[in-house]
Amino acid sequence: MKNTATLLINCPDRKGLVAAIANFLYTYDANILHADQHQDETENRFLMRVEWDLADFKLDMDAFGAAFQPIADRFSMEWHLKLSQRKFRMAIFVSKYDHCLVDLLQRWQSGELWCDIPLIISNHEDCRRHADFYGIPFHVIEVNRENKAEAEARQMALLQEHGVNLIVLARYMQVLSPAFTAAYPYRVINIHHSFLPAFDGAKPYHRAHARGVKLIGATGHYVTEILDDGPIIEQGVIRASHRDTVEDLIQKGRDLERVVLSRSLRWHLDHRILVCGNKTVIFD
Amino acid sequence: MKNTATLLINCPDRKGLVAAIANFLYTYDANILHADQHQDETENRFLMRVEWDLADFKLDMDAFGAAFQPIADRFSMEWHLKLSQRKFRMAIFVSKYDHCLVDLLQRWQSGELWCDIPLIISNHEDCRRHADFYGIPFHVIEVNRENKAEAEARQMALLQEHGVNLIVLARYMQVLSPAFTAAYPYRVINIHHSFLPAFDGAKPYHRAHARGVKLIGATGHYVTEILDDGPIIEQGVIRASHRDTVEDLIQKGRDLERVVLSRSLRWHLDHRILVCGNKTVIFD
Amino acid sequence: MKNTATLLINCPDRKGLVAAIANFLYTYDANILHADQHQDETENRFLMRVEWDLADFKLDMDAFGAAFQPIADRFSMEWHLKLSQRKFRMAIFVSKYDHCLVDLLQRWQSGELWCDIPLIISNHEDCRRHADFYGIPFHVIEVNRENKAEAEARQMALLQEHGVNLIVLARYMQVLSPAFTAAYPYRVINIHHSFLPAFDGAKPYHRAHARGVKLIGATGHYVTEILDDGPIIEQGVIRASHRDTVEDLIQKGRDLERVVLSRSLRWHLDHRILVCGNKTVIFD
Amino acid sequence: MKNTATLLINCPDRKGLVAAIANFLYTYDANILHADQHQDETENRFLMRVEWDLADFKLDMDAFGAAFQPIADRFSMEWHLKLSQRKFRMAIFVSKYDHCLVDLLQRWQSGELWCDIPLIISNHEDCRRHADFYGIPFHVIEVNRENKAEAEARQMALLQEHGVNLIVLARYMQVLSPAFTAAYPYRVINIHHSFLPAFDGAKPYHRAHARGVKLIGATGHYVTEILDDGPIIEQGVIRASHRDTVEDLIQKGRDLERVVLSRSLRWHLDHRILVCGNKTVIFD
Structure with missing residues (x-):
């Protein structure tokens, strides 16, 4: 070490x-x-x-x-x-999709990601078995339109309690409030399933399919107050064709999401990223 | 043959x-x-x-x-x-930048592009020497805010006179009118210097630089009435980094533009493209 | 379905x-x-x-x-x-590295890989916990220079017993005998950690590092009698630089291996591959 | 400037x-x-x-x-x-293929390549017209098995006479002697039409086609005494499929050759390359 x-x-x-x-x-x-x-x-x-x-x-x-x-x-x-010997304390937020979560946990256990993971937070029960397998506490906090402020307060209490200083949104399908993102400046990493700034917001694969693009992408970025507008850390693309249905794009995109998210995260864990204006400088 | x-x-x-x-x-x-x-x-x-x-x-x-x-x-x-023995009659439109034009002409002369090129149309004198070198008539038609309709009328008269059935915009920096594009449905191929739909419109490299993207792109597409909205034929990307100035992006982008435009064009010349809705089906 | x-x-x-x-x-x-x-x-x-x-x-x-x-x-x-309703019965062979195995199992469980996995065979105990988690029988058959023929006989008996008609080598670090590969013609898929034919055989990342290549690759291919010489199904590359140590290449390569292996496998499961001479035709 | x-x-x-x-x-x-x-x-x-x-x-x-x-x-x-104000004096060697030459000359004239080009040397007359168009002296020195030493002596006399300190082999189809390469250590840049070390030597596209690879490549490298073994500067790849004939691979490869050669050259002209052992360090 x-x-x-x-x-x-x-x-x-x-x-x-x-x-x-x-x-x-x-x-x-x-x-x-x-x-x-x-x-x-x-x-x-x-x-x-x-x-x-x-x-x-x-x-x-x-x-x-x-x-x-x-x-x-x-x-x-x-x-x-x-x-180097003072590890990040990282929380993972996840919804139902488990592909990014499983990928991160396998990398973490094999030593590729140098951090502690004191907890995983989700708005659904689905991924609990993966957390159990890797021995990480799993907290379900339901989020809906009515309870959003309260749910975030509970999340932030948990994060504080566990000394969390880095949050990864591993396909967490909720938008964080400005208050939340302000509390963790350049400390929340999200994977967006398009090559930003194209197709920011909801349903990017559906919109990419409708537009007939020949490349689909994924973007790892810091979360700021404005949705999908934070400094971009890493991007990747993969070819698409007329033969691809929306489901095909979603499946191809999962390959990108895993790789782009984990690479973005690794650079952060290695202290390779500086933010300058709304851009990142990556010292790789 | x-x-x-x-x-x-x-x-x-x-x-x-x-x-x-x-x-x-x-x-x-x-x-x-x-x-x-x-x-x-x-x-x-x-x-x-x-x-x-x-x-x-x-x-x-x-x-x-x-x-x-x-x-x-x-x-x-x-x-x-x-x-196959009935060649397309293709016109090239160009402004001042000559990189796509020179690339197309070299490919054409070496037999990679199977078509006749009865004329090149430009709003500037700059590229005439390339047209002369390859023995292709070069017509300068100045375009400005006042004479646009008249200029297009002159262009279309030339195209008709020469039996043109395909137009390539090789970094032609003017927007064609709806009347013009309607006259050549899916017969005008443009190279846009971004990965559409990101950065449609003007100055895409400047905006890509300002946004801090990690990939820049180029898009070959058919021109329709709505700017940069026509069916996408081909797209390519290249990595960018924090070290790239706007000028670096422009220079990297030229490599993409050449390749993406010529590939889009070759597929059209080989009758490999069908348009379905606002998308292309490429039978490569 | x-x-x-x-x-x-x-x-x-x-x-x-x-x-x-x-x-x-x-x-x-x-x-x-x-x-x-x-x-x-x-x-x-x-x-x-x-x-x-x-x-x-x-x-x-x-x-x-x-x-x-x-x-x-x-x-x-x-x-x-x-x-489509008659599933492949697929065995996974694995050694100690678990990244491809975990990736395949997550994809399988999420429905991305349409097959039964009646068993996993390994020469080490290390990956048993993953097999257990996904509820798949795990058989350890030690292989060494002395017992190779006998070990393969035991493997083949298990495969036959479970009606296996497809084998995936998910970073299985042993060379199969000609007798074994002859028993499963174009039914054994391997991931080799280089862009074949470069760096066939042992320690490709070390040799890529020594040669100073600017791209490293991975190749999914059918296993035939000659090592790393079977029909290539899919290949991918990723950029390398002078900053990459051998360990960096190994880590970058894992991202490639997962994607290239699973893509190769999916095409096989979807009956998209035909072998012609020593090449594949991929109807994607 | x-x-x-x-x-x-x-x-x-x-x-x-x-x-x-x-x-x-x-x-x-x-x-x-x-x-x-x-x-x-x-x-x-x-x-x-x-x-x-x-x-x-x-x-x-x-x-x-x-x-x-x-x-x-x-x-x-x-x-x-x-x-920066002391320009390289660069000679281009070329045979019959003109795609790399035309590309380099267009880039040079547009200011993308910062150097003087006092002469072009070829073993054929074919490319003279391009040299004429760009106003660069063109010397034909025939090379065959009998006159090789004498031909190289004439080449080297010309290079010396014109104060050349950088040589680009723009698809020059002759192998330079050890004496020649020793006279210009890390001063001769070649484009090889494969992803080295795969398919070094002759007819790489034919061999790539025969092997059924799914990616073809090009490599910019310094020329040393051993054929295709010098320090690699840059590499690129492009997808191939079963539909590609050898001629298709050759045509796709030309796109790679142009981009990879010019990028390798630009890094050299910008003093971005250091050689360490048999590898390059690229400070881009």
Whole structure:
């Protein structure tokens, strides 16, 4: 199991940034494993991800903040430090479809997804047996037009109770309220079953079929207040033809959804994503 | 050079259709090279493409219509007969960008596109030298807000004069009027530089960049009265990343545009496309 | 649940074939749902797949053979009749990796794969819990250099006992003997973790990494006597880069393996594959 | 027209490298536009590409070498400095097929490829008219089994005379001798019409057809002494099916060849490629 630190930086672009950061890390003898940076011309921002081995790093991580803050202040940095041994605590939201859930759980158990999964929340009983098989508590909270606010309050109480800091919507067929999404900024990942911005909203496969597109897609994105409008993390497509019925598209799409969702999630778990404006920078 | 006939059929789906067609062709000793069919469940239509060798076909092609019409009537068929030796007469419309034009002309000269190109029409002088190099008459007809109707009248007069029955918009940056498109139903092929229905209309690469998509696309489609809404023939995508500027997207997109346009066009020239509702059936 | 018959035909290409088949079906009032055909020029073979609804078919299926054989004889046809309600009986072979197995079982349970799975055979205990979860008998038969013939004899006895007529190697890390593969001609489907013919044999991801390829692949194919040489059913690729370690390639590859294997399998279950020479014809 | 410097570094991986380079550039007030780095674990090498604006860079570029060499010595660096305003001088080798040549020349003229093209060399007259159209001297040097050494001597004399430092084989159907390739290490880019290492050598499309693959590919790579074995720069694939004849594969492949070759070339012209072992690192 690796023992590394990852520093994510987002600040106005200025000269001397890389030198300042590199010197700081070199002072404490960091063995840099990966470093990536990006200058966003539109926003004039500098974004950086640097990961180093903690084995022979000469600074105690508890003291990192105090040591680094002067540099951060000098360059007006937003920064986050992530330790590989501190796992995300992830909740999965699911409805009736189980293909993304089963895929995520198999990947998680095989070690491909590095996180704790303290609970799964659903508005239906259907997927409980999968949660049981993988030994994860399963909470059913029914959601309907009347009880939505109350249901979300119960969900958020559970999330808080379990220290959840990442939520994956694995084909959860409910729209989250602005209050909910505001509580988890860039902490809710959804899989939408179209290549956004085409076919946002409901029934994308039906609409793709009606339009006669020759490619269907899936999009992993952060959930924001506006439906299907958050920063896009990853997209994939697969060919369609006149022979495909709506059911065929739905079935083909499931293959995409699994792959695109799990890839989006893995990048988040590896601290590879920075958000800049309404876009993502993926340091893969 | 091959000498074949291709029959395209579009009719209500009924039993006995294939038998009737196959028997008719067998009667005249047709050597069938390709046969494809499709049942469109939504529209309850039967669509068929059958191509046979004319070498030992026992029916004179001038008599084909009279011989086949009884079957066509029995099944309420729309049908078209295409002879491989009767070439399409194709006009290319182009503005200033020359990448699609040069690509099409190179393919045409090397024999990949089986058609005559009696003329190229443009609203700018820029591409004349390519037309000259390939020996194709080049007509400049300026188009602006004031003279649009008149300009189209001149274009249509030229098309008629040259017996044109297929028009390719090779990044022609003007919108055709409903009167024009109505005159060439499913006879005008356009390349749109996005994966429709996303980013229809103007400046798709700029909007794709602003939205932060991870895939950009191109769409070959028939032009109908409504902008970018006609039946889609072919689509392609290519990956984009946060490192791509708008200019990078435009450059990547040119690779897609060339390939998607020429493929769409080739299918049309090979009589592989049937339109059913607002969709295409591609018998590839 | 659909109730259809599918007829697969493979014979020398001759005139009158389509007419003969279409007339036969029309005689008994078949409502044809799908028909596809292909002329293989290299082998001069005619291949056809035709599927029709049995709801109002006027011929008893027990009498089909007697009724159709005269046509088959006239055209020297190899033919197979498949009834949608007669399910394949499929065995899954697996070693320690569970990603393909879990994927197949989830698809099977959700109705995407139309077959019975009377048993799973493995040379290790690891995957038993998945078999248990889905309620499928799990047989461990250890295989080593000394007992290979005996182990295969035990496997074949189990297969026969359970009436198995299709075998899927879901990352089963053993090479089957020629005797075994001869007993199940075009009835054993394997997923190989490279784009064949590149990197056939052992450790393809390691060799792909060493060669520095920019794409890695996976191949679904029928198993024949020669290792990784059987007819290819389906292939997929995914981009790789200099940043990918061997472990990254292995992980990316798993996404491909799942999709390519399940797609290959589904085509087989839907009777969409004909073998011609050492190639497949896929009527999708 | 941009005015930047790009520094490419390849050295043993050690701590303090990034700090040393960043400090050096900051000393002279460099405005860094792009910086990318990679640690190759297999070879334990550090590879870096950094590009900065020369507008306000405080070091005269003639003095760069003397100023930077102490750092280079300290870390045992191989390094190359590239100035954006110093263009590559590129020769194109071509045989009879003109699709890659026309594509490259159109891209070059439209400004997509930033280089001089002082000459085109061919063993046939066929492509002269394209060279004439774009105003580039065209030299025909016939090559056959008897005169190969002499022909290469004439080619190399021409290359030297024109100060050529990059050679593109745009479907040039001759194998270069080891002496030739040794004279231009990682300076000859070839397009091979298969996804290497599959189908290296002659007639890849024919062999792909015979094997029945479901994807065909193209590979851009540096030419080394061993045929089709040099570092791979870029690869692409396109779907094939049983319906594709060898001629169809050849035609589909041309689309790939154009795109993959031009992309490989563009990365080289932008100094985005470092070679490490027999692999490329692409800083895109």
